[in-house]
Amino acid sequence: MTYMPLGKKFFNQPTVNLAKALLGKYLVFKNMKGIIVETEAYLYKNDPGCHASRGITSRNAPMFESAGRAYVYLIYGMYHCLNIVSGKKGEGEAVLIRALEPVAGIEIMQKRRKTKKIENLCNGPGKLTQAFGITRKQNNLSLLSGDFRVYDSKIKPEISTSARIGLSEGKELQLRFFITGNRFVSKPYSSGGK
DNA sequence: CCAACGATGGTCT
DNA sequence: GACCATCGTTGGC
Numbered sequence: 600m601t602y603m604p605l606g607k608k609f610f611n612q613p614t615v616n617l618a619k620a621l622l623g624k625y626l627v628f629k630n631m632k633g634i635i636v637e638t639e640a641y642l643y644k645n646d647p648g649c650h651a652s653r654g655i656t657s658r659n660a661p662m663f664e665s666a667g668r669a670y671v672y673l674i675y676g677m678y679h680c681l682n683i684v685s686g687k688k689g690e691g692e693a694v695l696i697r698a699l700e701p702v703a704g705i706e707i708m709q710k711r712r713k714t715k716k717i718e719n720l721c722n723g724p725g726k727l728t729q730a731f732g733i734t735r736k737q738n739n740l741s742l743l744s745g746d747f748r749v750y751d752s753k754i755k756p757e758i759s760t761s762a763r764i765g766l767s768e769g770k771e772l773q774l775r776f777f778i779t780g781n782r783f784v785s786k787p788y789s790s791g792g793k
Numbered sequence: 794c795c796a797a798c799g800a801t802g803g804t805c806t
Numbered sequence: 807g808a809c810c811a812t813c814g815t816t817g818g819c
């Protein structure tokens with residue numbers, strides 16, 4: 600690994616900037632590595648789709664911590680979603696990691712995901728946490744030290760923007776970002792987002 | 794190809 | 807008791 604892990608300064612940029620800046624960077628957890636190819640921003644102001652929009656609760660408390668932590672929660676009783684907390688302490692903002700291009704630890708991911716197909720290992724928020732073995736044990740963990748980090752890269756991706764996926768509120772906001780044309784970006788489910 | 798549905802459990806009202 | 811920042815499967819064309 601020739602690149603450096605990113606620190607405070609990187610995570611402290613405004614949430615939308617961070618959501619875009621994360622594209623093309625490496626997410627590293629233990630022996631697994633992937634290139635971030637799809638993110639969504641969740642804001643504290645005028646964003647009813649954000650978990651933090653109705654104030655602090657026991658679930659969303661990590662979102663109100665300082666930038667650079669993991670916020671991991673259980674969704675639909677069986678999957679986990681990984682966010683990176685951003686914004687100022689007390690605001691309640693985060694970036695959802697929605698898809699990765701697998702780089703290392705692929706055999707473990709294939710075993711956990713019960714498929715050999717590389718494109719199907721990390722192309723969705725519930726899939727990438729399953730592939731990486733990320734659960735609520737990683738909730739509120741700092742990415743500023745230890746074996747859970749974001750590494751810099753030289754990749755300068757072309758970025759596309761769209762509405763976020765799967766929300767019942769805040770659907771109109773254009774806060775989803777992904778690398779244009781990347782084949783590891785999540786596929787929309789035909790049942791059409793609720 | 795696309796549309797529909799159930800699994801499954803924590804969190805919030 | 808309702809709601810979910812999801813996914814795999816099923817069934818029709």
